[in-house]
Amino acid sequence: MAGVTIENLRKSYGDIEVMHGVDLNIEDGEFVVFVGPSGCGKSTLLRMIAGLEEVTSGTVAIGDQVVNDVAPSKRGVAMVFQTYALYPHMTVFKNMAFGLMQAKTPEDEINRRVTQAAEILQITDYLDRSPRNLSGGQRQRVAIGRAIVRDPEVFLFDEPLSNLDAALRVQTRLEIKRLHERLQSTMIYVTHDQVEAMTLADKIVVLRDGYIEQVGSPIELYTRPANQFVAGFIGSPQMNFFDADDCNNANASGNITGVRPEHLTQVKSKGLISGKLELVEQMGEFALVHLSTPKGAMFSAKMPLPPTEKLGETLEFNANSDDLIHLFDPQSGLRISE
């Protein structure tokens, strides 16, 4: 068991720098999720921890040891790939045992560990099958099992659920969470899906263009986003942003006002924001209404019931509480703390 410490980590491909001096401290046993839009460098960061990408400068340490020049297999990490990366010509058992065989582990030890991992993941029945005879969910479990048998200090997941269908994704997400509860290992998980990030993480790392935008617990990121990018990225539907002259926020003083759709309530009198009704999406549990501000910017609000007004009519909204109104600097995008 070990934490991961990253200091001033940079990565360049030729002249193009893609990671710009990242510092990050991951505690032992923590479940950390790297999240961000595609191309933000989250996979590159993970692969540098795994040792699959060379570090241009800076250090990666697992436990107390700097592992910059340590071979991937000697770092005590195990990785689960998006495409499973199972060896197609080997049985499930061999797939899981391959790493241990490479390490010249005694045979009874291999058997014990594979059997144990198979029991945890309930794939004991498939041990003699070849990967092509398994469904996507089963394959992903084998891939996770392959990581478990190596008994790593750090688990690395590279978008492991992206190739699964929606129902299976929710189920496997729960299993990964349960696995973490059980093994209490350090786990680093890369995803672009902010729902996965919110539900799984002890700590979320939001990345953009090779910079860390914010590190914090899911609820911190939700309630106190450090900047406009994080505010927009975390939470679904997305947070609404209003220019200072587009809403009735007395405190705005030239800054951008941000309110989440779920924190807006319709009011009769003149409210924080008024909008012309453009579209109503009925979700059953709630109705998501899309509106346009006087200046024409689009925003949305969650309402318990569909509005009685017709399309084109104007609705007034207030934030549920002043705490739920976020202010961001229009130039830097940084949060202005009140």
Added chain:
Amino acid sequence: MARRIIASLLLLALVLVWVVPFGGLLITSARSTKHANETGFWTAFQTNEIGYSFKTKGKEAVERIGDDWVIKGNIFDERNAADQDLAAQNNEPKTFDIHGSVARFGSGAANPDVAAPGETIDIRDGQFTLHENGDYTWVFETEYTKSGKTIGVRVAHPPQFGLRNYKRAFADGRIPNALINSFIVTIPATIIPVMIAAFAAYAFSWLQFPGRDLLLGIVIALLVVPLQLAFIPVLSIYANLADWAGDLSASLGWCSGQECDYPAKTFSGLWIAHTAFGLPLAIFLLRNYIAGLPRELMESARLDGASHLQIFTKLVLPLSLPALASYGIFQFLWVWNDLLVALILGPTSDLVLPIEIQKQIGTFKSELERLNASAFISMIVPLIVFLSMQKYFVRGLLAGSVKGG
């Protein structure tokens, strides 16, 4: 719909283009010289009228029956017995027996269409009657004192096939020798380039080293270098090498005089030449396949602690089997059928099959069926190789077009 019909017809035409000559070769190789020379292979399954000239018995067989001197016999039996005797004397395999029924006959080889079976004609003042089953009687009023007479007969001959040509091809030892020589050349000349190319393809796909792209470019550029360009330089290199090795051996006292004249044209020279000529295409094809293997597999293996050599042997080789096999088939066919390289760089005494057959064309010009038997022997080997590995071949050609699997 129309497109499908056209496609099917095209396919049928292609199949016919390949199967008809193949069938013709096979059928002809199982027929007798007479049949092969006089009728087409497409008539081999029907009764054909074929003209023969038979020699009757002569004065030694004359019997006195009543007032007449009579010669009796059966043209088929006599001829077949004589042919077998001749074959036995020459240590040749049993000949094709002539059988069937007489359709017409005449008094000389040049005029076989005079009479129908059962009719009697006048030959040398005797009454000659030939029956359908080949029995003849030749009746004279005075004693016959000459030898037999050649008569022309049209025989309605039923289909006849046999292995005589194959037995003959094997019996004289040249074809089996050439067959063995061809295997000696082809098997190493297939395995060596495939193995080297597999290593090279892995390196070009998954190893980082300086000048990789330039080297790959050079390899691909070599694809367009014509084979013929290399013959003279390679031959002179081989000759110099043989000279040099001979001199070296002589100076070391390993041999003396004529023993030191090492041959320049050897089997190993052929292996090297075929390997060199085959490698560019092999590397190109295999690199395309191996570069298409998922990157995650290699990375996963690296995380599992496998070295490059282990990744190659435990992962890439088994996964590339279809590509290796399909290229192997290509190389095998090319080397097996090669005449030119073997002629110029191969040993002058131990000939490979194509050269041997080419030489036999001169020797057995008139015995088409015998040449066909030799040709078929040389064809059957690649055919077996192809059919036994076609599963891989098809998969190899489809490689990359279908994900997964």
